[in-house]
Amino acid sequence: MRFLLVTPRTEFRVRPLIAWTPLGLISIGASLKKYGHEVALFDRHALSAGAGYGKERINDLLAAKVLSFKPDVIGFHMVSPLIHDTAECISLIRPLFSGFMIAGGHHATALPEESLRKIGGLNGAVAGEGELALAQFAEGIDPRRISGFWWKNPDGTIHHTPPVQIEPLDALPFPDYSLLNSRFYLQRNHMTIRGFFLSSLSMIASRGCVRRCEFCSESLTFGRGVRFHSPEYIAEGIRRLLAAYPIDGIYFHDNDFLIDREQAEKICEAILPLQHQKRFRWSIQARADRIDRDVIRRLKKAGCVLIEIGVESSLQKNLDAIEKKTSTEKIEEAIAHCHEGGMSVHANMITGLEGETIHTLERELAWLKKVKPHSFSWSSLEIHPGTALYERKGNRFFESHDWNRETILQFYRQSPLSKLPPKKKKIWLRKHYVPFHLKTHLWHLLKNNFPRKLFSALLAQGIREIHKLIDRIRQSRTV
Ligand code: B12
Ligand code: SF4
Known part of the structure; x- marks a missing residue:
């Protein structure tokens, strides 16, 4: 077929x-x-x-x-x-x-x-x-x-019929990366593994998460519990990718790469010998409460350069409300461990949580300035079906509304920041957010890629702009 x-x-x-x-x-x-x-x-x-x-x-x-x-x-x-x-x-x-x-x-x-x-x-x-x-x-x-x-x-x-979880995961063949548009996915860039100018592809070492944060639908398709690929399967997958593609980065999509400490350590050991054949860098997502000095040391030795933490908020009342089941202190400790261990750390933050005001956003920014993750991003809270938050809201949006662009976009425009009049929002962002965000990202970029890589980054960006220009000219001719 x-x-x-x-x-x-x-x-x-x-x-x-x-x-x-x-x-x-x-x-x-x-x-x-x-x-x-x-x-x-x-x-x-x-x-x-x-x-x-x-x-x-x-x-x-x-x-x-x-x-x-x-x-x-x-x-x-x-x-x-x-x-x-x-x-x-x-x-x-x-x-x-x-x-x-x-x-x-x-x-x-x-x-x-x-x-x-x-x-x-x-x-x-x-x-x-x-x-x-x-x-x-x-x-x-x-x-x-x-x-x-x-x-x-x-x-x-x-x-x-009821769903069944695939077990063991190693029974699955390696994903077929040849199906991808290589011009797009292999483009060297500094955002896939944030702050590192790399050409990378993604892998996944586990499916699922044991937590159920109120807003999160990340592991919905995987069902309850967590299943793992064996460290050998992961190492073999990386070996094949490095042999088949001109990449020097791997991004792991796991919800929480450190969910099983022993497993994570075994993966590090299995990956290490590959670094002697061809150097590559990799990054993971993990919960803050699993990060300590020892694990950072092992990850770093195996070539991991970045941990993305789902911080969501620095305010304890928010963390409690979304059932994050962690504390601001734990998050601060995790970020400090990353700094000490020379590991880059990215904080994923959420705007639009209940009770948010410009004042609370300013407090979040002040916290970011204090704990200094190497980079951070702010995404608006999205209410996805299948989450406890969607159930609690109880408006059955997808069940009761048409699935057309206008209704869906309306539903997903939730952040109080986006409710501000556009002019006010622009002023706030320009004054409080943009300079700090730019400064953190630029500094991180310079530090990790200076000077040869940075030059290549600028050159690649220039070439990309030329390609886009050619595309635009071609497009305008075909219209
Ligand atoms: C990597 C990723 C991306 C990447 C790549 C997206 C892609 N095309 O896969 C990028 C950065 C582009 C991206 C963008 C977005 N993403 Co995204 N993304 C992820 C992430 C972190 C990992 C996906 C992954 O690799 N999973 C591992 C694979 C093995 O599982 P899977 O993708 O779910 O696929 C399995 C099943 O779902 C199923 N399946 C999937 N497709 C199909 C199709 C058929 C026909 C069948 C039968 C089965 C099937 O079988 C697969 C194999 O078992 C997930 C979170 C997560 N943990 O899944 C969010 C996630 C999927 N993204 C999400 C969202 C919302 C988005 C955006 C809309 C951004 C936004 N927040 O507004 C955009 C949409 C972009 C787009 N056009 O698709 C949500 C979806 C929630 C929801 N209820 O819809 C998730 C769950 C994150 C979250 N916020 O909770 N995303
Ligand atoms: S936010 Fe992270 S820890 Fe919480 S349920 Fe989702 S994947 Fe798991």
Whole structure:
């Protein structure tokens, strides 16, 4: 069978670039190929966020791909804030394509039945992990025996089976990175592994998280508990990537790389010998309360250069409210350990938590200035279906509203900062946020990449700008 897998289109160009890999789809692609099926990836995200193509152009390219590749099945990766894009794609494709359209990912896992009801042209959905379900579907197995499968009968009735977790994870083939748009994903940049000017690809060493922070839907598709790849599988995966691609960075997508200390240490040991063959740097995400001097020493020795911490807020009342189950002191200690151990640390912060005011934001900024992570980012709180927060809000937004661009964008505009009149917001950002943010990032960048790498960074940026200019000229000629 022929499978076309599609990512949703991001509405903005990611500047500077964050080229994290769509691991879910390339892992599904590898499983399907293992059984002899043909797979192509149509990456709407890479075309919009990377190449900067507009919606019309991407839609035309997708329609052309459907006609030339002639898939039997089209699979969509669905995320809640971009659900309108998938819905639009499906109605665009339906008149051209009479085969099976199926969706998976976080949104499909949280709301499989609503997805089938609200998106008319969709035939099926997978709740949870997709590798086994799609491979079984391709093998012609009766849907009633495929785990996590939701399907619509011609009479409109919906049936489903419960999801099953893939175990052991090592049974999965390595994700098929050859499906990726290499021009986008291999671009050397300083944001994928923040502050380090590297060409990198992503991997994942574990699936799941044992916590359930109120706002978080990160491990929804993986179900309860945590499962691990063996350290040997991870080392072999890295070895293959280093041999096949001109990369010098690996970004781990794990929710919490340090969730099992022994496992993390074994991975470090397995990775170390690879550093002698070809030097590469890597980064992880971890909870603050798992970070100590010893683990930093081991990570650093194995080539890890950056830990991203989901700090979310420095205010204890916020941490308690979102059920982060940690303390401001623990976070401060973790950041201090990173400084002492020479490990770069990035703080992921959230704006838009309940009770937030400009005053509390200023307190968060003052805290950042005090503890000095090497870099930080602030994302607005997003209320995703499948989280405790969505349940508590109780407005059943996705169940009760249309899934069109306007409604969805309205729902996701939550931050009080974005509620400020645009002029006031600009002034606040310019005065309090931008200078500090720029200073921290620039300093980190200079320190890690000076001087040869920095020169290459500037050169690469210049070349990218020239490519974009050529693209724009070409685009204007074809219009
Ligand atoms: C890496 C990443 C990105 C990367 C790459 C995205 C990509 N295309 O995969 C970048 C930086 C581009 C990104 C951007 C965004 N992301 Co993101 N991202 C992640 C992250 C951290 C890891 C994803 C990953 O690699 N998982 C590991 C793989 C193995 O699992 P998986 O992707 O879930 O895929 C499995 C199943 O979901 C399923 N599946 C997935 N797709 C399909 C399709 C079919 C047909 C089938 C059958 C099954 C199936 O099978 C896969 C294999 O088992 C997750 C958090 C997480 N832990 O998952 C957030 C996450 C997926 N992102 C999220 C969001 C919201 C976004 C953005 C909308 C940004 C934003 N906050 O507004 C954009 C959307 C960009 C886009 N166009 O897709 C949310 C989604 C929540 C939700 N309810 O929808 C998550 C869960 C983070 C969060 N905030 O909670 N993201
Ligand atoms: S925020 Fe981090 S620790 Fe909390 S549930 Fe999500 S992945 Fe787990």
